[in-house]
Amino acid sequence: MSFSVRRRGFARALVGIAIATVMLPAPLASATTGSDAGSTGSLQSSGLADAVNPDWMGRLPDGAGLAGLSLPGTHDTMASGASVFAQTQDADLPSQLRAGVRAVDIRTRHFRNVFPIHHGVEYLNSNFTDVVVALTDFLSAHPTESIVMRLKEEYTPAENTRSYADTLNWYIDENPGTRDRLREHLWRPSAGYSGGLPRLGEARGKIVVLRDFDAVAWPGPRFGDASMAIQDTYELTGPADIGRKWELIRAQFERARTGSPDILFINHLSATGNPAALVTGTVPVTVARGVPGVVGILPRTEEYLKADGPGRLGAVMADFPTAELVTEIIEQNFR
Template sequence: MTVRIRPVHSRTVWAAPAARSLFVLLTALLLIPAPLAAAASADTASVPGGGSASGSLEPSGLEQAHNPDWMSALPDDTGLSELSLPGTHDTMAARASVFADTQDVDLPTQLRAGVRAVDIRTRHFRDVFPIHHGLEYLHTNFTNVVVQLTDFLREHPTETVVMRLKEEYTPAENTRSYEDTLNWYIHDDPETGPRLREHLWPADGNRFPTLGEARGKIVVIEGFDAEETFGPRWGTAGMDIQDTYELTGIGDVDRKWDLVRAQFDRAASGDAQTFFVNHLSATGNPAALVTGTVPVTVARGVPGTIGILDRAEDYLEANPIGRTGAVMADYPTAELVDELVARNFR
């Protein structure tokens, strides 16, 4: 069965929901690895650790967190680099294939829960930006992202959102550069232009702003090539990033956790002007995918393997003081987001 989707910049949904759901279900049934299938029927209490994130196919429960205005209580002179920011990796990858899926709630729900760092991945296709995770089109587009972010900021003007904007997959059928298309969204598109001109923080080289400078704004981190500066560039000297994402198998989760924990420790004691990023997310290399090493099993664990989310929740509970920087998670739980928000006030 083939479902053909044409990515466009409008908010039109081009696949019938029932057809797309059937396609995803059939794909999952045919390709779902054995450890993931086992996790679906395992009693959560039987998983070592047994925390709120255990069980690969259980929902995150993120909608139970409610922190829509948490930045309002912080002083204006607080630097964004000084904060602990709940974040989502591949923010828009909800209801994707088992190999690409990284979230189970939509962007507005994430923002209301308290997420303030997002990871937006845009393919440059036919002079617009459909949202992708690798080669997979996520049935949404940059216009949707802009509308949802700016709607939230208009309702909650004390908040700011840090957005890593990344060029994803292979550009095709374009008549202009990625930078030119981004400028079209900012200056010319009647739907996104007024919103972005109002809500984009005006970049100042690689400097991250204070919260007072950025309230009501989107702070872009550039993950694309451009002559113009739209925000701090991903991976420059002012950033410290942990993003080891390719594992050799489900047993490699231990190594990933060692890297996550070390980054937590560095952020807690590091220079206040350095913007720390810690990815809890990972997946298997191509060979490991057949063993069940996919984002959901790495995040939530399977019988015999404690997932990264449970480990992170336990670590943060045991170490309640200290900045974390931006924590980019697959399927973050309400408990994880609440704990990260609370650290900013201790």
Template sequence: MAPSPTRRRSSRALLIAALLLAPLTLAAAPQALASSAGSTGSAGSSADDRLTGAHDPAWMGRLPDDASLASLSIPGTHDTMTAGASPVAQTQDATLPEQLGAGVRALDIRTRHFRDSFAIHHDLEYLHANFTDVVRQVTDFLVANPSETVLMRLKSEYTEAENTRTYQDTLNWYVNDNPDTRDLLRTHLWTPPAGYDGSIPTLGQTRGKIVVLQNFTATTEYGPRWGGPYTDIQDDYALSGLADVSRKWGQARAQFERSRVGAPGTLFVNHLSATAADAGAVAGGALPVTIADGAVGVIGMNARALSFLADAGGRTGVVMTDVPTAELVTEIIAHNDFR
């Protein structure tokens, strides 16, 4: 479900406080977003990319058409577009095309509705990309790999400002009118059928398509509702410090266990991602990257998940990760056993 206004304010206050503790420079909001022909999106450092060595751009092609997307084990990235962001906001070190090529198939795309366009944000921080960049990069990948489906959590992020229309109207503009995206989305955006009940479609129905996981208010169904009746989401994200990683892991492990035995039509989503609950925890090093990687005396979330999944069979569901490793992505994909 979408975060409450109180949770949004708390997250915003935390980020502002954390920025005062680190030598960061936030980018100003974009002045013109309707056209993005010159934008290339966030730039990650390939040399430091933990996904180096993972390359499985067509793994869904090995799976049967009648498999529900809910039945799959799917690597995902939390706050997908944050490569190159400030230390507090950064959750990824690989670009979107690198993630897709490695095997990631669930994206977390957070759009600020600003001047009748969608800027990509992590809370108040603009990530030097907009929705057109995301659409182009994902559809380029799908053209090259038509056997694949990309799940996209589409979320309204931060505050809306200087708009003359609703969020839904702007999304429809991208789908139907914007010359940079309309043809791409008409071809590659999965459209729910008439009478759609919000259930999770099959792989065969969605190959070559983007399936929106709808995390915004609208009168139209664009895809399964994030937090709706066909999803089960673990997103315990606020940690009191690095010592709290073990508690967070307990939540993630329990969700893996639920996914293994849960209803086959339910899309289980398990966030390994987390961040500091307050500025003091930030000062103590509880940043998304250190929570994922671990630190001296602390086993990180990604290593814990890799160790657990190596010994556990069954469906993982969608696993939303910060800075995933090649080994973790490969292990999640390996859980798709339809023999």
């Protein structure tokens, strides 16, 4: 397929997004304009960019296992500033890290032997080098911290002359913009590694990759292997289906509280109405914050955490997390 044909196809997709945004159904239009919005439905800022929790892992002992912690996380971490159907965050990556986020979801398309960052078809105006620079700048300034990074191959590969794993190794070993940074800050298992996530002492100042791509040999845990338990039901039929999603989230929290500390429980608060989002108005922001008459996932989660007492939560992957939610998840590690 020629570049001009691909470009026309992408342009048509953007036109479709623009038209869909103009023709928003009532629930989404209310969320977008902020009308009838109290605790739900508004596109007001989450306030996450104003939160300051940059060194909270420094309060934990080296012997603490990463899998046994409560980790604030973001789903589709780089999707701030995207279209209304793809946007999942309103704070950039440095702001998320400063606020206390320690589990990130990085989705890379393999295109022309490099990694542009995508959410599905939509390019998010950043590339893997930008991610590496942000993560390693933060870890250099805050060496007590560790970042768990799901690295996922996203959308359709095109015009490559090598495998995804080979391109990743190029970033690690050859690319001048990332090689020195990753040599210092990429966690590699020590001899005798038997699976799972490391202890915090071993992982301080490091990025721990959860591999969500094909590779013949890649050291460390694979996303979804036996060292993890994942809740990621992400397609809803409409706003009324948010209650069903919440029950899945709540059940995963309960499993994390009682499960093995060696298993990383990953709980996605995120969901959307694909493929019927245009019809129902069920997009990431309406699921997260709710619409008039339907309480969103974020206020349900905040209420649950305040009422249910202490306990390990695992990695909590949220869309548009508030400063209050991130702080509450962090504090679960010290109660």
